[in-house]
Amino acid sequence: MYSTLDGAKARAKELKRLFDDSGFHVPLHRCQTAVANAGGFQDWHDLQANLRTGSRSQDGDAYRRRLLAALPPACRGPLAEAWNPDPDAEDPPGDGIPPNFFRDVMPYVFATEVLHRTQTPLIRPGSGTGQRLRQAMVCGVLMNIHGGHQRTPTLDPETLALDYPGDIASVFRSEAKHPRFARELAVLTEAGVLEVIDDRQRGPAIRVLAPVGLPDELARQAVLDVEYAVQVNDFEADDYTEGRVTRTIHEALLALGVDDTVKVAEAIRAQHAPEYVTPSGAMLELLRGFALEGRVRAFAHGYRMFSVIHRLNATFVAAQAPAMIGHYLAAHHGVSDQAWAQWLKRHPDWGGQLRETLADPARFEGFVSTTAAALEAGESEAA
Incomplete structure (x- = not known):
C-alpha cells in the first residue's frame, strides 16, 4: 500500500x-x-x-x-506467505539459493518432471529412437541426475517455464556429447518442450517449458504431501511430526494460492477443540468466514485440506456447505431469501451437486459462479 x-x-x-x-x-x-x-x-x-x-x-x-x-496465480503463494508469515518456517538454505526456492519453485520442478516423463509423447517410452536421450535431456535437467553443482532454475510465473542458467554444455553435461544430441534438441525445441535462450541481461539459459496440466499436477502433489505427513504423524506422533503436518498444510495451501494459510492450518489442526460444540467447529467457523468474505476458491481448498486429514468428519462439514454458499450469494450477489427459497424448490438436487464439486476447487468455483449468474438473471426477469 x-x-x-x-x-x-x-x-x-x-x-x-x-x-x-x-x-x-x-x-x-x-x-x-x-x-x-x-x-x-x-x-x-x-x-x-x-x-x-x-x-x-x-x-x-x-x-x-x-x-x-x-x-499471475503462481504469485499468490509468495504474497500469501509475506502477508501471513508462518512462525515455524524453516531456515533459508544458503549457498546462493534463493531463501524460499524450495517452498515456492521446487514444487513446480517436481510437477513439471512428472508430467513430461509420463505425458509428453516424445519422452514417454515407446516414442521411438532417441527416447532415452530425450528423457535424460528433459527429466535429467529437472532432477539433476548427474548430481554435483547445478544452478537453481528461475520460474516465470506467467508461463510456468523453468530457466536453467548456463550454456548447453554446462546444463546438459554428458548428454551434450551424445552424437544424436543436436538432432534431439531440435526435435524437443520444435515440439515446445525445450528452448535455448540467450537473454541480453540474464545471459544464456535452457528453458523447460511447462507441460499441459501443470497447475492440476501441482495441486495433486500438494495434497499427497499432506496425506504423507498425516500418515507419518499417525504412526509416530510427536512434537516434530505434529509440527510437520501443520507446516505441510501451510506449504500446500501456498502452492494452491490460498491466503491466510496459517489460519487455515490452525483451523484444520483445531479438530475437537473444547471451545466449540462440534468437533469440527473451528473449520466450520473458518468456512463461514470465507463464504461471507466471498472467497469461494479458498473455501473449497480449505475444505479439501480438511477432508484429507479428517476424512470421517468431512461429510458432516460438507453438509453445511450449501447453507454457507447461500449466505455468500445473499451477501455478494444480492440474492433475496425469497429468490433463494424458490431456487432450492426448483432445484432440489442443487445441494447434493454442490457437495460433489467440493473435492475439485476449480469445479466448485465454477458451479457457484454459474448458480449466482442464474439467480441474478432470475432476479432481473422478476424485476
Whole structure:
C-alpha cells in the first residue's frame, strides 16, 4: 500500500525482492505495473502522472485484492506467505539459493518432471529412437541426475517455464556429447518442450517449458504431501511430526494460492477443540468466514485440506456447505431469501451437486459462479 510516488516505487522494489527470494523471474517493470493496478491506476505512467505532485489514500484490503488480480496465480503463494508469515518456517538454505526456492519453485520442478516423463509423447517410452536421450535431456535437467553443482532454475510465473542458467554444455553435461544430441534438441525445441535462450541481461539459459496440466499436477502433489505427513504423524506422533503436518498444510495451501494459510492450518489442526460444540467447529467457523468474505476458491481448498486429514468428519462439514454458499450469494450477489427459497424448490438436487464439486476447487468455483449468474438473471426477469 502507498500514497505517494516514492511509496509506490518502494512497493515495486519490495515486490521485486519478494519474487527474487522465491526464485521467480518477475522484471521490475512488471512489478511496477502490478503495483499501479493495485493502487487503482491504469499503468505505471498513469500512476506517475497522478502522484508526481500529490498523494492518494489507499484501502489496504482493496490494494491486496487488486494486487493479487494483477499478478499471475503462481504469485499468490509468495504474497500469501509475506502477508501471513508462518512462525515455524524453516531456515533459508544458503549457498546462493534463493531463501524460499524450495517452498515456492521446487514444487513446480517436481510437477513439471512428472508430467513430461509420463505425458509428453516424445519422452514417454515407446516414442521411438532417441527416447532415452530425450528423457535424460528433459527429466535429467529437472532432477539433476548427474548430481554435483547445478544452478537453481528461475520460474516465470506467467508461463510456468523453468530457466536453467548456463550454456548447453554446462546444463546438459554428458548428454551434450551424445552424437544424436543436436538432432534431439531440435526435435524437443520444435515440439515446445525445450528452448535455448540467450537473454541480453540474464545471459544464456535452457528453458523447460511447462507441460499441459501443470497447475492440476501441482495441486495433486500438494495434497499427497499432506496425506504423507498425516500418515507419518499417525504412526509416530510427536512434537516434530505434529509440527510437520501443520507446516505441510501451510506449504500446500501456498502452492494452491490460498491466503491466510496459517489460519487455515490452525483451523484444520483445531479438530475437537473444547471451545466449540462440534468437533469440527473451528473449520466450520473458518468456512463461514470465507463464504461471507466471498472467497469461494479458498473455501473449497480449505475444505479439501480438511477432508484429507479428517476424512470421517468431512461429510458432516460438507453438509453445511450449501447453507454457507447461500449466505455468500445473499451477501455478494444480492440474492433475496425469497429468490433463494424458490431456487432450492426448483432445484432440489442443487445441494447434493454442490457437495460433489467440493473435492475439485476449480469445479466448485465454477458451479457457484454459474448458480449466482442464474439467480441474478432470475432476479432481473422478476424485476
